[in-house]
Amino acid sequence: MRAIVNIYLKDGVLDPQGKAVHHALDSLGFSGVQSVRVGKQIVIELKAADRESAMRELEEMSEALLANTVIEDYNIEIEE
Amino acid sequence: MRAIVNIYLKDGVLDPQGKAVHHALDSLGFSGVQSVRVGKQIVIELKAADRESAMRELEEMSEALLANTVIEDYNIEIEE
Numbered sequence: 001m002r003a004i005v006n007i008y009l010k011d012g013v014l015d016p017q018g019k020a021v022h023h024a025l026d027s028l029g030f031s032g033v034q035s036v037r038v039g040k041q042i043v044i045e046l047k048a049a050d051r052e053s054a055m056r057e058l059e060e061m062s063e064a065l066l067a068n069t070v071i072e073d074y075n076i077e078i079e080e
Numbered sequence: 081m082r083a084i085v086n087i088y089l090k091d092g093v094l095d096p097q098g099k100a101v102h103h104a105l106d107s108l109g110f111s112g113v114q115s116v117r118v119g120k121q122i123v124i125e126l127k128a129a130d131r132e133s134a135m136r137e138l139e140e141m142s143e144a145l146l147a148n149t150v151i152e153d154y155n156i157e158i159e160e
Contacts, residue, residue: 030141032128035124041120047114065101
């Protein structure tokens, strides 16, 4: 089973990496850009009995290790 | 217009960050994990006349700055 965990900073949390990318895009002449936020995308191949148990395990992984839930949110997509 | 650029290492390119996450998940007892790849997800708000011109601009951004196309691939999703 293939799953994608997207991890992104919560609204209101400063994103210096996003600011740097925004600034660099401006310098390159991309003037239409209004904001840039940089997050992580983690692609996990895992064995699980079914979709529900995979989702439960992925939530545990996200809470325990993948995301820093003080400043980050995450969402999980499961592909077959 | 809101766009998401996903950037991930090409198949065959070593991913030490993914390996480290995989190892950490193993240590935490998540034994069903078979592989982990870590990529970036960049969320961009931009002004563009239409979807086509936005897509063109995002491709230029990806090639010029966002992705290192020697080792990384990218895909672009545009939301309204």
